[in-house]
Amino acid sequence: MSTPPESDPSVIAGERGHLTNLAYRLLGSLTEAEDAVQEAYTRWYAMPGRQRAGIESPGAWLTTVVSRICLDVLGSARVRRERYVGEWIPEPLPDRTEWPAAPLGATDPADRVTADDSVDMAFLVVLESMTPAERVAFVLHDVFRYSFPEISAIVGRTPAACRQLASSARRRVTKHRRPAPAVARQVSVLRDFKEAWQEGDIKTLVALLDPDAVMTADGGGLVSTVRRTIEGGREIARYLTHIAGLSPDLVLLERTVNGRPGLVAQRGGTTVTVAAFDLTEGRITRIWAVRNPEKLRPWTTTPAHP
Structure with missing residues (x-):
């Protein structure tokens, strides 16, 4: 049969x-x-x-x-x-x-x-x-x-x-849900954000973040990360510049995260953080930073390049 x-x-x-x-x-x-x-x-x-x-x-x-x-x-x-x-x-x-x-x-x-x-x-x-x-x-x-x-x-x-x-x-x-900005606009904002973060430029970071922006991080208890939601653009900017000062070897890459522009942080070629963003009227309103290594397995280890 x-x-x-x-x-x-x-x-x-x-x-x-x-x-x-x-x-x-x-x-x-x-x-x-x-x-x-x-x-x-x-x-x-x-x-x-x-x-x-x-x-x-x-x-x-x-x-x-x-x-x-x-x-x-x-x-x-x-x-x-x-x-x-x-x-x-x-x-x-x-x-x-x-x-x-x-x-x-x-x-x-x-x-x-x-x-x-x-x-x-x-x-x-x-x-x-x-x-x-x-x-x-x-x-x-x-x-x-x-x-x-x-x-x-x-x-x-x-x-x-x-x-x-x-x-x-x-x-x-x-x-x-709000309409997503054009991809080109997202890329431009995140590129400025990435450069300001790398340079520790808190003034520019504050300008790119909405005053009521919210940042959430997920370490799963496996890696160190802030365990509370950070509220306010100025507070987020201060936290990020603090992290940049503690990790001068961190390399930031512009990558697509869940179909939209995002940032990937690598240390020694290994992905340690994947960040997704939400933008409204050209300013960042939400940041979701995933640091739990069990959730980063699909983000293969690769030599870092911008």
């Missing part, structure tokens, strides 16, 4: 990119996303062949399983993040075109994630404020365009309830 095209191993493997994209947006973590996708594949291949052959759409089956796994992970993540040392920031996503190619045969979930507005750090941070059910319903419907009857089968709620969840989540996004 021939294998149905949908059940062909190459077709099943071809779903991995879609599943990783979905799981990263649901969890905000490449590591957890890859674990969820791998678990779904493990369940698929653990089924008897006859049972797999009876599944009309393996892609839909895998999507359902990954979404349910992510729903469970999000529920337990709330408890784990209450015990997390310091602030928790979503895992930053690199642009692989800006880094050396992975060794032959090596794969990384970051290579499979498509960068668009739904992986913008500001967007992911808003997703973190949602309940697990809100997040799953919203991402499946508004980002991946699944219908509410389809989402209902995934999350185990009525289509009407799923519509309500997505609507509630959408209001959160609308409340916090």
Whole structure:
């Protein structure tokens, strides 16, 4: 008996990119996303062949399983993040075109994630404020365009309830989201910011930061970093110039972080910080600095160059 095209191993493997994209947006973590996708594949291949052959759409089956796994992970993540040392920031996503190619045969979930507005750090941070059910319903419907009857089968709620969840989540996004400035403008502001930081020019830093700017750092308790949110452009500028004075060997690189211009700090060729930014009217309003080395694994070690 021939294998149905949908059940062909190459077709099943071809779903991995879609599943990783979905799981990263649901969890905000490449590591957890890859674990969820791998678990779904493990369940698929653990089924008897006859049972797999009876599944009309393996892609839909895998999507359902990954979404349910992510729903469970999000529920337990709330408890784990209450015990997390310091602030928790979503895992930053690199642009692989800006880094050396992975060794032959090596794969990384970051290579499979498509960068668009739904992986913008500001967007992911808003997703973190949602309940697990809100997040799953919203991402499946508004980002991946699944219908509410389809989402209902995934999350185990009525289509009407799923519509309500997505609507509630959408209001959160609308409340916090602002139009992103043109990329050229972002690049220009961050280049000035980088140069001022390197030179310890506090006056220029203050001018580039919104007076009500907020900076959050995530070290996960594994590296030293400020554990409280720093509020106010002047306070952030003072903190950054202090750090620059303590680390004269720090090299700052202009890199794409979650699809938008950002900065990467390296010491001895090793990435030690990845910073994402939010700008409003040409000034920096938010900085998310990820220093937790477990979240920097996709940012491969490479010789530093501007």
